[in-house]
Amino acid sequence: MQLTEIELTNWGPFFGTHVIDLGVTETAPVVLFHGENMRGKTSLLRGIVWCLYGALKEQDGRTPLDVSGMVNTDALQTGETDFGVRLKFTHQGNEYTLYRSATAVEDQPGRAAIRVQKVDLIPTGALPYPAARIPDEIDGILSREISDFFLFDGEMLNRFEERLREERSSAQGFVRTQVERALGLPFMKSLSRDIDQVLSDVTSSIEQVLRRTRAHDKLSDEYNSKTEVLAATERNIGELKEKDDKLTTEIDDVEAQLAKVDEIKDAYHERKSLEREIDSSERSIDDYQESMAERAETTWWLAAGDVLYAQLEDVEEKIVAAEKTERERIRTEVRIQNLTEQLNSQVCPTCGQPVTTHNEATLRDELAALTASLGDPTNATLDELRVRRDKLRKFSNAPGVLSWFHDQERDLRRERLKNEKREQRIRQISELLIGSNVEIDTLEKNLIELKSTKARVGSTIEQLETRRTQLKQEVQKLGTKLASQPEVDPTERRLQHTASAALDVVNRSFDAFSIAMRGRVEAATSELFRQLTTEKEYSGVSISPDYLLAVTDHQNRPVRMISAGANQILTMAFIGALGECSVDEAPMVMDTPFGRLDVGHRRAILEWVSTFDRQVILFVQSGEYDPSRDAHLLGGKIGREYTIERLTPTRSEVKAA
């Protein structure tokens, strides 16, 4: 299966109709969506899931999520009633369009309700499927049971990781269930149950015939007695399984409550930390204000600083001009003196010739002009200017001081803004914490007791199942004996023998297939783990015959304690391997999968993705994927790249990056 296009109508933050091309090639199979939190990445993933299966779950993976919550708020307010998701995809060379739609109405102010849900599945060039058959058809393309291994988000990784960390028997049960899901073993189990039922019906019928003939009473009694014990054992197992399911639900509830407590604890500590930050910031603000107040007081001229500085500059310019004028005047005076002396002595002081040899009339004209141009001495003005400059000189640092005040105020504003944001967050947290008086100790104690009871129930079920297997074999043997009696109709006998042989074949096949497939998942998980882990001391992963999943060292011994990072990678490798080994082929759609991984592991996963030739759709935020840093890790495998941008708090749009 490969997705080629998704069309969203008034879905999540996508107001109106948005069509996104998802078509890729084997050489560039990666579709990358960039988007910060709250832009609509998870809405896109949910769009795919809802379109395929018509139902959604919360991020805890258990609680059903009402699809009416996905109706775009603006659409609701503007009376737009169209709502839906259209998926175009190819599967085994055929093209399909799956369109799931509904009518959205506002049943209460601000609350949407969904009416008239419809679904159409149309193969290109063929007739649409009847609506009743669509779920089975989709299940045949990508079974909902195993869709988790292909369409997952960071939360699902967390859930898997938590389950793998659980105490031994619970984790084993989980691993066994996942492996059986991926490999389609539930189908074989149900086949075995069906044949068993046929065998039981045929044998009962034979036994009733024999009883009527009053032959082989002892054998008949023995058969009936064993059958009753078997039935009682199965009833016990059924009851215990019911109890086990109930315990699982209770454990889930307590864990959910504890998860909320974790949130509360985190929120409480975040609030404390914010309060400390505000305290420290307030002290810093006080320091800023204190130093500004002190400087404002000592710099008494501050409020006229700019003007006084301008006057200082002005007076300095005037001094420069006055000094220049004075120098000119002195030069003129010297020239007048020289000319006067020359004319009086009638001898040129420069060449020693009589003045008459020069033009005396010209010299006299020059003397007259210079005398006329000679102004009054500027000494008095210059002195005044210099005094003024000295008085104003103390304001020469005015620009620096004014700048300092502006800088301080900018810093103060920034600090206050940060505090406003902190206070806003504190208010949000406080609202969250109102009325939270959860008894953490009690919950944890309950959880331990429930898990211990569940372990006991599980162990009893295991014993009873062993007993049931023995009883079944005994009943089967007695049934065969009954069927072998000459009074039995040959057709009935043949049917009984065939069913009995078929049951043996299915059971043996199941065991053999289960062992072989466990080995395949183990090898795939191991290979993927080695590829993804950055820790050299691990050699791979083993899945023991009793389904214990463990990281192994270089001597192939299970490592008891592994790092949190290694556990995340183990989870990723396990899911990846289940997808690889599963009976279906589908695109890998991952929503913010790298959130908690360090740089080395993130790099390893991107390099792993770059080895894919099947479609991968990645939803990433800037914190976990930086194009300039990480794009090369995908080795040119990016076929399409989009950015999810927020237009308003209730609207986003997808743009080609």
Next chain:
Amino acid sequence: MSERTNVFEDNEDDDRRTFGPSTANRDVLELLVKQGHFKNSIGAFQAAAMLAIRRGLDTSDAPPSSGTMWNRGSVNLGMLDFLGWYLPTTAPVRAFAQLGNVGTAYISDKVRTGGYTLTEIFELPELDIE
């Protein structure tokens, strides 16, 4: 700022020894201290006086002082010296009191409203120095 003309033609002997803000200005000065802009009200009064000079405010509009709050020694001597030379005047304390009161009245609305920074109250520009 106005040209330097002697608008404070007081005799040195007539200069005041004590002075204070008007009743309304007293509240404004206290608010300036309370808002953290100054450590003491005399500092705020000094700044207001300099603003009055910068804006060329008419001291004849100054609200009258209501009682004594400070004496000559409370004022920065450098400032009194500056006022004596700059205005010029032989009665710098009297001039200071008038300038301080007219300047304080000028900023009173902003101070009473609250939320203004020091540079906003006193209209302090940021100078570009190349």
